[in-house]
């Protein structure tokens with residue numbers, strides 16, 4: 001479970017996240033939406049301790065992430081908006097293997113995880129390719145595979161569909177749905193609900209750093225446009 005309590009994040013005088021209290025259950029598919037600059041990225045970067053609260057706290061499974069950053073990072077995997085921020089190795093296979101190898105798993109388990117993760121994003125068979133020679137969409141898929149291979153209790157993806165074509169979106173979304181059914185919490189940042197409406201259990205809409213709407217997609221759908229969020233198609 002990820003919990004924020006009265007979370008405030010400031011950049012200078014301005015409050016990018018302003019008193020946000022949320023509880024995100026394991027096994028839920030939560031969309032964080034809102035207009036540009038509403039604080040989505042800043043909020044989710046607190047979920048695994050990448051940022052430090054100016055006020056309030058963030059807890060992962062009851063532990064304050066500021067005091068337990070290592071636990072937070074192994075429980076909550078993050079895929080950044082710019083996939084190049086995620087990479088730690090030169091080739092596809094080495095990158096996806098890095099996280100599980102650090103967990104001290106057996107070679108067999110690591111290979112299985114790499115295979116499953118790459119298949120989920122339709123990048124299997126491309127282990128030896130250099131990441132810097134891939135297209136933006138392919139890089140995004142490798143970044144997602146790297147997070148999937150960690151088999152975290154929560155997976156947080158910031159605008160994961162931006163560079164992907166439809167087949168890749170569908171493949172990733174299918175895999176996210178399966179993860180959620182298996183008990184993994186999934187958090188997706190987006191400003192277009194059409195990508196995720198069929199999978200989402202809950203939509204949290206931020207406006208100027210505050211929670212403006214919070215509920216199941218159907219319950220919030222009519223008010224999304226007010227906050228610059230593209231509603232799901234019906």
Ligand SMILES: Nc1ncnc2c1ncn2[C@@H]1O[C@H](COP(=O)(O)OP(=O)(O)OP(=O)(O)O)[C@@H](O)[C@H]1O
Nearest residue numbers: 011012016034035036037038039040041042043191
């Ligand atoms: N490193 C930073 N330094 C100063 N201000 C920042 C920084 N990062 C973000 N901001 C500001 O904080 C506010 C929230 O930004 P944030 O990126 O969290 O919003 P967002 O909803 O994710 O936006 P987008 O949809 O454009 O990615 C914005 O006004 C932004 O300009």
